[in-house]
Amino acid sequence: MVDHAIPFSLWGSNDLWNLLQADPKVNLNKSDKLPTIELLEERRTAIFEDWSILRDALPAVFDLQASAFLGSTVSLSANDWQTDLFRIFKQSIETTAMQRGVARWAGPISRRAVN
Numbered sequence: 001m002v003d004h005a006i007p008f009s010l011w012g013s014n015d016l017w018n019l020l021q022a023d024p025k026v027n028l029n030k031s032d033k034l035p036t037i038e039l040l041e042e043r044r045t046a047i048f049e050d051w052s053i054l055r056d057a058l059p060a061v062f063d064l065q066a067s068a069f070l071g072s073t074v075s076l077s078a079n080d081w082q083t084d085l086f087r088i089f090k091q092s093i094e095t096t097a098m099q100r101g102v103a104r105w106a107g108p109i110s111r112r113a114v115n
Contacts, residue, residue, distance in 0.1 A: 001021070001022050001023070001024050001027060002019045002020065002021060002022060003019070003020060003021075003022035003026075003027045003030065004018050004019060005018050005019070005020050005035060005047075005089070005093070006018055006034065006092065006093060006096060007031075007032040007033070007034070009032050010032065010034070010096055010100060010102060011092075011096065015065035015066070015068075015069060016051075016054045016055075016058065016061060016062045016065055016066075017051060017054075017062065017065060017066045017069060017085060017089065019050075019054070020046075020047060020050050021046075021050055026107060029105075029107055030105045030107065032102070032103075033102065033103045033104055033105035034093050034096060034097045034102050034103075034104055034105060035093065035104070035105050035106075036104045036105065036106045037090060037093075037094065038106065039105065039106050039107070040086075040089075040090055040093070044086065047086065047089075048082045048086070051082060051085065052082070063076050066081075066085055069085075069088065069092075070084070070085065070088050
């Protein structure tokens with residue numbers, strides 16, 4: 001199963017960069033909460049792996065969606081595209097949390113975290 005890292009109810013995006021593997025039980029507990037920065041940092045490697053899988057499977061779609069999300073701030077052709085995408089991803093989550101007063105989630109956000 002996949003889950004929106006930034007809940008669809010808050011962001012309205014099914015973009016590939018926003019979808020991560022999730023255990024159904026974890027997804028129920030997370031609901032519409034946003035992950036904490038600590039959790040994102042803890043799961044960075046798993047997030048990078050999910051993004052790589054999605055980008056390998058659908059490179060044109062992933063790159064188009066990620067480029068629109070990033071604006072002109074980074075290049076997806078760079079070797080460290082994941083680091084740049086992750087930085088903006090975290091900033092977007094923090095901004096959304098502050099602007100909307102959304103509850104935070106500190107539990108696992110990846111299926112691999114509960115196996």
